[in-house]
Amino acid sequence: MMTSVNIAGVDFKNPVMTASGTFGSGREYSKFVDLNRLGGVVVKGVASKEWLGNPAPRIAETYGGMLNAVGLQNPGVDVFIEEDIPFLRQYDTNIIVNIAGKTVEEYVEVAKRLRDADIDMIELNISCPNVKEGGVAFGTDPKMAEYVTSEVKKYAKQPLIVKLSPNVTDITEIARAVEAGGADAVSLINTLLGMKIDIYKRKPILANRVGGFSGPAIKPVAVRMVNQVYNSIKLPIIGLGGICTGEDAIEFILAGATGVAVGTANFSNPRATIDVVEGIERYMDVMGVGDVNELIGNID
Ligand SMILES: Cc1cc2nc3c(=O)[nH]c(=O)nc-3n(C[C@H](O)[C@H](O)[C@H](O)COP(=O)(O)O)c2cc1C
DSSP states (O other), X not given: OBOOEEETTEEESSSEEEOTXXXXXXXXXXXXXXXXXXXXXEOOOBOSSOBOOOOSXXXXXXXTEEEEOOOOOBXXXXXXXXXXXXXXXXXXXXXXXXXXXXXXXXXHHHHHXXXXXXXXXXXXXXXXXXXXXSTHHHHHOHHHHHHHHHHHHHHOOSOEEEEOOSOSSOHHHHHXXXXXXXXXXXXXXXXXXXXXXXTTTTEESSTTSXXXXXXXXXXXXXXXXXXXXXXXXXXXXXEESSOOSHHHHHHHHHHTXXXXXXXXXXXXXXXXXXXXXXXXXXXXXHHTOSBGGGGTTOOO
16 A cells, blocks of 8 residues: 655655644654654744744634634744754654744745755745734735745745635635745645634633634635645645544545645644544555555546
């Protein structure tokens, strides 16, 4: 049975990775998950300098999912290079670094700092709904999306994945823009913008008022968008949004994803990534699929 895939020239032993911001840099999860079993680890967003994130409360549960407004808290790229890369390199898995910035210059600075780092790919987050500047503003305007992609591409040494926001009318427009900007792959979806209200206090639960909605409840939206993007551009796709099981992952692959990532599911089931790897293998076995690549976009 062949489960390996190639995304923008990088070989993955299987399509399964972690979703940025839901797995840290793998250290905490390594007690539960053998990181060697994963196709890749996508780390929490890294900025040029330390970011403190948003005030609490910044997490709220919803039916079938959650809202978060963490606000891309991170210790900055230097700490990441010093501490997290050596940790992750002990394992036989790809390291994908999700980068964040408030300005184009900040994104470029992180890509430059990572040029000599021992990592496999960069994922450009132009889709976070919880930061005031940058973030989602870049991901919802096709011209800005193309511009920031092309600027980062100039300086990035590793293949560049651009992560798309679902908070747009037509995601294929943004996908085409980042393809034109030189992206090597796209990942989708980031969180949907959501809100939850405490009806007794009559105020929003999150200090930030709104947050990013993720988890199983968003899966149909994500599958639809992956399929639309698959039919619109030539770049390989990493699909995510509510994946909890191997069956969920297969749905994304059939919609057109070459890779898949597991996010919110890690919080309720620390071994979710392994369950997804095993679930894909089980499906292939039962369905007599010899090579996972046969499944990509293979629906009527
Ligand atoms: C607590 C939390 C933090 C996140 N942080 C990031 C981040 O730093 N960068 C990013 O690109 N996406 C971030 N995301 C979005 C996820 O990577 C993913 O796109 C989204 O949650 C949908 O997948 P899921 O439903 O499987 O969680 C975060 C999501 C959550 C729940």
